[in-house]
Amino acid sequence: MIYLDNSATTKPDPAVLQSFQQVSNDFFANPSSVHQFGAKAEQLLLKAKEQAAQLLGVQKEEIIFTSGGTEGNNIAIKGIALEHQQRGKHIITSQVEHPSVIEACKSLEKLGFEITYLPVDENGVVVVNDLVNSIRKDTILISIMHVNNEIGSIQPIKEIGEIAKAYPKLFFHVDYIQGIGKVPLDLEDSGIDLCTISGHKIHGLKGTGILYVKKRTILFPLFHGGNQEQSIRSGTENLAGAVTIVKALRLIKEHERKDISNLYNLQQQLRNELELTEGVEINTPNKAAPHILNFSVPGMKPEVIIHMLGEQDIFISTKSACSSKQLDESKVLLACGYSNDRAASALRISISYETTKNEIDTFLQALQKAIKQFKEVLE
Known part of the structure; x- marks a missing residue:
């Protein structure tokens, strides 16, 4: 998993x-x-x-x-x-x-x-x-x-x-x-x-x-x-x-002292790969906490991507877990001035000190494949 x-x-x-x-x-x-x-x-x-x-x-x-x-x-x-x-x-x-x-x-x-x-x-x-x-x-x-x-x-x-x-x-x-x-x-x-x-x-x-x-x-x-x-x-x-x-x-304080650079490296790896992925728009600012990366794939329902990844035992989310079952736009992204389409198609990756580079590699491959399959169905 x-x-x-x-x-x-x-x-x-x-x-x-x-x-x-x-x-x-x-x-x-x-x-x-x-x-x-x-x-x-x-x-x-x-x-x-x-x-x-x-x-x-x-x-x-x-x-x-x-x-x-x-x-x-x-x-x-x-x-x-x-x-x-x-x-x-x-x-x-x-x-x-x-x-x-x-x-x-x-x-x-x-x-x-x-x-x-x-x-x-x-x-x-x-x-x-x-x-x-x-x-x-x-x-x-x-x-x-x-x-x-x-x-x-x-x-x-x-x-x-x-x-x-x-x-x-x-x-x-x-x-x-x-x-x-x-x-x-x-x-x-x-x-x-x-x-x-x-x-x-x-x-x-x-x-x-x-x-x-x-x-x-x-x-x-x-x-x-x-x-x-x-x-x-x-x-x-x-x-x-x-x-x-x-x-x-x-x-967690011990991890923060010893391992914080690893979190930033993993986040940067995610950002670099997602920036090269067609159709993906990154919502997390450059200066942000190291464990969160939010992105949108306008035109795609985030629940579909989440379920496709979930079938491979890879688990990400849409927005706050306290509001993720409300199938509307992210109020946070709307407040940032993003479009309704972008706010409605947002996905959130949130890593921990236990997350590995191999896990990120596997996730990115699965995500890119899911996006490609979704677009092929639409065509």
Whole structure:
């Protein structure tokens, strides 16, 4: 099998699965229990927080364990909106965010909030001046993703963070789910108040995540209960899940230090070959995250290509897995100014540190053959 859909989810690392099994067997007590067994579970949870904080360069009190990216984004966006609505009801985001951000913002519009959806340029990147000009006295939150999940474009997070620092009553949230482990991002003294990470995108387990919440950032909790996770995320802690996402985070950071050049080389190989393939138009900008390459074959249905490749145990995708079953144009590509035909025929390759050159060679041969067969049928 050749798996090239790593932006949708990744294969869990064997070490991650082993740690989940061990913690589930040996530390299954409730960390909130007062007995000694519960205290051991609580100690392990605190250790996991310390390790996560160290890996991210933040303080352990700023780590909240969640069930993943969607929950993290919702806690951040709705938590700020509901807690600080007396200051204002204006939020700034972009037109190319993940559905968990776009839909969270749309839900707030029903509650009387006003959302500015910033446009992007042809590379899928927001224009910083547009963002600056959108800030108002009643703006309480900016939410911008770091790396786009469909085309891999990188947003100017550092610049936006510096701008956010000039507005002490405004919060800045970053969806770091696609960037973690591939494109470095400093959190400390960055102007970032909230940052979302998902475990299953970095060879961890589904149902695990981290939300960085900068000290003195107050959120309205979406869950009320036993006041776990500093009352931001009540509910019995998923201790095994917390340990595994920290394990996955450590492993992906090691790969980033040692193997990042290999990712860029594979992406360049894909780009070079696809540029020579008749009928293919590349949508990913030259300056992008190294693990994503998005391209279109106008006039061809992407589902047909995906199924033809799938019959050979080669797996790629169309757009975000959270919207891939909606058979319409990519909203991200439309926002970049591409045609409806190009936006409706987009395909996404997303590689991992485990992807090999031979796998890319095999995929490219199969793709070129599939395109040729499709065109012969049309003729």
